[in-house]
Amino acid sequence: MKILNYVDGSVYTQNILKIIGDYKQNDIFLIHIVPQGCHSDRENTDYSLTLDLDSRNKLLEKLVNIDAQRSKIYNERAHIILEHAAEHLKTHFEIKAETILERGDFSDILSHHAQDKDLLIVGKQREGEAGRNVTSYLETIIRSAQKPILAVSDYYTPFKQAVFAFDGSVRNQRALDFLEKHHFATLTDIHILVVDNHSSDIIAQAEDAQRRLNEQNYQTVLTFKEGRVAPTIEDYIVYTKSDLLIAGAYGHSQVRHFFVGSTTDRLLKAVKTSILLF
Numbered sequence: 001m002k003i004l005n006y007v008d009g010s011v012y013t014q015n016i017l018k019i020i021g022d023y024k025q026n027d028i029f030l031i032h033i034v035p036q037g038c039h040s041d042r043e044n045t046d047y048s049l050t051l052d053l054d055s056r057n058k059l060l061e062k063l064v065n066i067d068a069q070r071s072k073i074y075n076e077r078a079h080i081i082l083e084h085a086a087e088h089l090k091t092h093f094e095i096k097a098e099t100i101l102e103r104g105d106f107s108d109i110l111s112h113h114a115q116d117k118d119l120l121i122v123g124k125q126r127e128g129e130a131g132r133n134v135t136s137y138l139e140t141i142i143r144s145a146q147k148p149i150l151a152v153s154d155y156y157t158p159f160k161q162a163v164f165a166f167d168g169s170v171r172n173q174r175a176l177d178f179l180e181k182h183h184f185a186t187l188t189d190i191h192i193l194v195v196d197n198h199s200s201d202i203i204a205q206a207e208d209a210q211r212r213l214n215e216q217n218y219q220t221v222l223t224f225k226e227g228r229v230a231p232t233i234e235d236y237i238v239y240t241k242s243d244l245l246i247a248g249a250y251g252h253s254q255v256r257h258f259f260v261g262s263t264t265d266r267l268l269k270a271v272k273t274s275i276l277l278f
Contacts, residue, residue: 001182002027004117005097006110009081012123015156017085019121019274021093022158024185028097029117030085032078033109075101111144118182121150124268124275138268142249142277148178149249149277151268159274161189162244163237165229165267167197168205171248171278176209178278179246180216189219191240195232198224230266237273249277 005020007013007030020028082099089095102109114120122141138151166172179190190213194206203224210222225232237245247267268275 001025001119002029002117003119003121004029004031004110004114005121006031006033006123007081007085008032008123008126009077009084010123010126011154012125012152013081013085015152015154016121016123017088018156019150019152019159020089020095020097022184022186024093026095028089028095029100029113030082030089030097031100031102031110031113032082033106034074034078034101034103035106036104075103107140107144110141111146114145114147117147119150120145120147121152124151124153138277139265148174151275151277153272153274155272157243158186159184159244160186161191161240161242162187162246162276163191163193163233163240163242164209165233165245165247166192166194166202166206166209167248168202169248172205172209174278175246175248175276176212179218180212183216187218187244189221190246191236191242192220192222193233193236194222194224195229196226230270233267234270237271243273245271245273245275247275247277 003020003023003025005016005028007016078101082101086097086099089097100113102113110120110122120141122138125137138149142149164172164175192206192210192213194202206222206224210220213220223236225236233245233247236242245267
C-alpha cells in the first residue's frame with residue numbers, strides 16, 4: 001500500500017511516524033510543503049507617499065534580500081524536517097521512505113501527490129495553527145484529495161479498537177473495501193455503530209458489514225443507538241475507550257454538506273482520537 005504522509009516537524013509529525021511504524025508498510029512517502037506567503041508583503045505596500053525615489057529603491061533592495069534569506073531558511077528547515085523523519089523511520093522501524101519537498105498551494109500539491117496513493121496521513125492541524133479552525137483545514141484536504149485520509153490526533157496510542165460510524169452510505173462501503181484490503185497491524189476490534197436509524201435496510205447493511213469484517217479476523221460488535229449523531233458517536237468512543245473513529249466525510253456538493261457536513265465538522269472538533277475519513 002502506498003501511503004503519503006504530510007510532515008511539518010510538529011507533535012503530529014511525531015505521532016504520524018509512530019503510526020507508520022505500527023502499520024509496518026514500506027511503500028512510504030514523506031512530503032513537506034513550504035506554503036505560499038513565506039515572504040514579506042512588500043508588493044502590497046505603497047511607499048510613494050512617504051519615501052523619495054532613492055530611499056524607496058534602497059528599502060526595496062533590502063526587502064528583496066530579506067525575502068531571499070527567509071526563503072533559504074524555510075527551504076533549509078524543510079530539508080531538515082524531511083531528513084529527520086526519514087532517518088527516524090529507517091533507524092527505529094527499518095522503513096525506507098521517499099521524501100518530497102514542494103513549495104506552493106498546500107491543498108493543490110497534496111491532492112496532486114495523493115492521486116496514486118492508497119492513504120493520506122495528516123495531522124489534525126498544521127504546525128503553528130493551534131486554535132485555528134481545524135475543520136476548514138481538513139475539509140479542504142478531504143474535498144481536494146478524494147482519498148482515504150487519516151487525521152492524526154495530538155496524542156499517540158496504537159490503534160487497537162475502532163468505532164465505525166455506519167450509515168450505509170457509499171463512503172461506508174469504501175471504508176469496508178479499504179478495511180478488507182488493508183490492515184493496521186495493531187487494530188483488532190471494531191465497534192460498528194448505527195445511530196438513529198433502525199430501518200430494515202440499514203440493519204441488513206450493518207449485519208453484512210459485520211460479516212465482512214469478521215471474515216478479515218476483526219473482532220466486531222454491532223450496536224444501535226438513538227439520539228443525535230455526533231454527540232452519540234462522541235459518547236460511544238469515550239464509553240468503549242476506542243483509539244480510532246472510522247467515518248464518512250463531506251460530500252462533494254453543497255447540498256450534501258448542508259445535511260452531512262455539520263456532523264463531520266462537529267466530530268473533527270470534538271473527537272479526541274484520530275479519525276479515518278472516507
